[in-house]
Amino acid sequence: MSISDEHVANIQNWLEHLILQHRKLPCIQGSCDYRMVAQETGVPESYFEPGTPHRELIDEQIIRLGLIELSTVNWLQEISISNQKGIPTYHELKLYGRSYFLSTGLAPSSINSYYSTLKQFMQACELSDESSTEPHLGSEFQSSLSELKIINGNPPVVARLRRWHGFQLFLIKDQSLPMKFADALSFLIGISEKNQTSIAGETGISIRSLKKWVSGRCQPSDLRKVRQLELALDTAPGVLTQRLFTSRLEHKPLFHIPEEWWPEGWDKRSNKYKRLAVIKQLSDSAFKSETYDFKRLFDKALATVENQFRKNNYNERLKLLINMPYHFKIQNWPNRLVSEWHILRKYKTDPDSFANEDRSSAWSSTTADIIQDKLEGFYGYLCLPCDSANLYQSGRNMRSCDLTMSWLSFSNVVKDYLDFRKSRSGKYNTGTVLFIETIVSLLRSGTGWIYQSPELKSNLPQKQQDSIDLLGGWEKHCDINREGLIKSLKILKSRNQIGYTREPFFPISPILDLESPLSPIMNALKFYARELQQTEKKNSKSVPAYAAKWRNLLLLSMLVRLPLRSKHWRIMSYREDNTGTLSRDSKGDWQLTLPFNDFKNHRNKKIFVDRNGEKAIVLSFNEQPLKPLVPLLELYLRDYWPTIVGGSERLFPSHSGKELTTMSLGDMVRAWTREYLSERSLRGCGIAGVLPFSIHAFRDILATHVIKTTGSIELAADLLLDSPEIVAKHYARFLPEDRLKRVFQELTIFGGDKS
Incomplete structure (x- = not known):
């Protein structure tokens, strides 16, 4: 059966379509589903029978393009040896040889030379297609080679015949190979000249895992390791892989x-x-x-x-x-816009004075940086071309010299920008709310900076200046556009169009529901400490990765006692001259000095009150709750901190001695909670329903623990250095049933003793 040009074109086009559409190859039990191939290419199904040119073409292309993860197709399942002894004939050798050589990585163009060599071998030995491959290509293969004249001085012919000999042995072996993965692996190891230890060393697989696979207690999840086993056991690619996949489907149909x-x-x-x-x-x-x-x-x-x-x-x-950025960085802003921004930033971030007494609220430097990033996006959108076919790159086509803070006073321009952001991200998000609320505050009558800056009107094009005059002046213009933004924000919230992230307490809800939320964390930390002590080896103190584990233990032990924010842990320092965040007092006791300015709400004078001119919180390690950590702290500073500190002065540096970033610190804490607290933990201390969480969740856990054990939101607020209103609203999940339970425990009228 020959293959037509039309069929070749259909198959090639179908394969290209698969790649372009990122589709998977249709498979059944890890092998190509030729019935589906026939339906999708329009080629009759009978054309894909074993040994046909169509079948050979599709197999070659599948392997060449890497469309199938397993390195074999259907031929392993279709092997059928005619005689009862399981010895293949030369016809069967030819029938399955092409698929075998392709699966071993042989180039399709080289396969014809293998068939020519086999044909010469059969002619020299006077064999037909129906002849058995024993003994010439089997047990007496070496003697057959020495008697044949066709191989004299021709090493390539010998190499090809040896591969045919290997294929013959594989066919014999495969007939007796069990179909279950564990049984097949055990059988192959048994007939090989290697033991499990040597195979484990050759493949890089742990001996423990290999023994589990052989016994059937578990199966490998990494197919690359299975392929390494196939190479080590000198069997055809796909033999074990196919059995693994089939076994999985049998167990989990x-x-x-x-x-x-x-x-x-x-x-x-x-x-x-x-x-x-x-x-x-x-x-x-x-x-x-x-x-x-x-x-x-x-x-x-x-x-x-x-x-x-x-x-x-x-x-x-x-x-x-x-790959399609649009932010207009402040370094490239025109001088006028930069000047306007610096005036606004100074007005909102400077300490209270007569110069800014009319402002409604102040910004921290962090908040100002966030607003600056939002404005870089806004002005970048204004400069994008308006006729772009790409919606992700379509803006208002303004010249950079026309950019001014005045454009924030036009609600239609602001809403167009937020719609542009939605087209890129797929939703309105909390950034949308922040941007609108910021502009609303800047337009507020009497206290808004834009409202109080009518000179900004002169920086606009004449057309916009005329429209402002028609409305009744700058202040009227600000009021109207402010009301428009407030109305739009209310509509977005009422229609639930704001795509908030997941509920922040979701990952730790099972912990918050406990009578004592801190207990599982303390138990996990004790388990972690014992584990580090048991795994300590000689010279391990000089290994950065091991030293970093002790760093994590100290940081987490302090974090569960002091619910500080990420910034505090990143910048916490230790210097030998006793000037760092961690230092010794006059009595030689360890202490932490936390400057007011490092706290997010340091402007709250009700909480951060100067005492004797000191604008810092000083916590002694000679008092609770830090006193139990003194031995751990001194052990860390003596044995492990020098290994990772490098040129840094940070108390908790990275492996390379640099300051931890917010992301790297969060990832570290999240990795620890995944391994020791989450439902995915394999350490025996995980909690069902708990997901990996990061630093900020510790604040909520600690606040909830205080409220549940003391019944006081005020104490939790004192611990978090925040107001009771904020704690009750955001941090503490003190459930109503817990309040009722505590009341009922005090009552004896219903029977029972007071507990």
């Missing part, structure tokens, strides 16, 4: 799950890979559990996979947007 459990739109055909991803999340024991428990585990696995696909889509969109 898709048809065990009711169809109505799957989300709408997750049909079997187009979402098979999503379904398999959910199955992979479920353990073997889950399929043996009761229906109620299995449904709960299934829903949990489904949510994990959906979040992962959502995250992947978000990352793809993010990569796309990163």
Whole structure:
């Protein structure tokens, strides 16, 4: 059966379409589904029978383009040896040889030379297609080589014949190879000349994991390690891989799950890979559990996979947007705009004085930096061309010399910018709210900076100046546009169009529901400390990675006692001249000195009150709650801090001796909570329903613990150095039933003793 040019074109076009659309190759149990290929290419299914040119073409292209993760297609499943002894004939050798050589990575253009060599070998030995490959290509292969004249002085011929000999041995071996992955692995190790230790050393797989795979207690999750085993055991690529995949499907079949459990739109055909991803999340024991428990585990696995696909889509969109920036950095702003911004920044950030007595509120330097970043986006949008076909790069086509703070007073311009942001991110977010609220405060009558700066009107083009005059002047213009922005914000909130991030207490809700929220964290820290002591080895103190674990232990032990923000931990310093954040007092006791200015709400004079001219909080390690940490602190400073400090003076530096960034510090804490507190923990101290969380969640846990154990929001506010109103609103999740429970425990009239 020859292959027509039309069929070749159909197959090539279909493969190119798969790649361009980022689609997966249709597969059944890890092998190409030729029935689906036939339907999608328009080529009759009979043309894809084993040994046909169409089948050979599609197999070559699949492997060449890397469209299938497994290095073999269907040929392993279709091997059928005619005689009962399992010895293949030369016809069977030819039938499966092409697929075998392709799966081993042999170039398709070289395969014809292998068939020519085999043909010469058969002619020299006077063999036909129906002849058995024993003994000439089997047990007496070496003697056959020495007798044949065709190989004299021709090493390539010998090499090809040796590969045919290897394929013959593989076919014989595969007939007796069990189909279960564990049994097949055990069989291959048994007939090889290697033991498990040597195989583990050769492949880089731990001997413990290898023993578990052989016994069937667990299966490998990394296909690369399975391929390394195939190489070490001198078997064809895909032999173990295929059995692993088949075994997984047998243990976790898709048809065990009711169809109505799957989300709408997750049909079997187009979402098979999503379904398999959910199955992979479920353990073997889950399929043996009761229906109620299995449904709960299934829903949990489904949510994990959906979040992962959502995250992947978000990352793809993010990569796309990163390649299309639009922010107009302040370094490139025209002088007039820079001057206006510096005046505004000075007005909002300077200490209270007669020069800014009319302002409604002040900004911290951090807030000013955030506003500056928002303005760089706003002015970048104004400068984008208005006729761009790309919506992600379409703006108002303004010249940079026309940019001024006055444009913030036009509600239609501001709303167009926020719509532009929505087209890029897919939603209005908390940044939208922040930007509108900032402009509303700047336009506020009497106290807003823009409202109090009518000279800004002269920086606008004449057309806009005339429209302001028609409205009744600058102040009227500011009032009207302010009301328009307030109305738009109310509409967005009433229609729930603001895409907020997940509820901040969601990852730690099971901890907050406990009678003593701090208890599991303290227990996890004790477990972590014991683990570090048990794993300590000779010279491990000089290993940065090990020293960093002790850094983490000290930081977390302090964090659970002092709910400071990320900034404090990053900039906390220690100097030998006793001038750092950590120092010794006149008695030689350790102490922490925390300047007021390092706190986010340092302007709150009710909380941060000067005493004797000192604008800092001093906490002694000779008092609770830091007193128990003195031995750990001194051990860290003596044995581990010198290993990682480098040229830095930070008490908690990075591995390389630099200051930790907000992201790296958050990732460190999140990694620890994942390993020792979350439901994903393998340490035995995880809590069901808890997800990895970062530094700020410790504030909420500690505040909730104080309120639950003392019943006082005021004490929690004192601990967080915040106002009771803020604590009650944002941090403390003191549930109403906890209040009732505490009251009922005090009452004895209902029977029972007072507990």
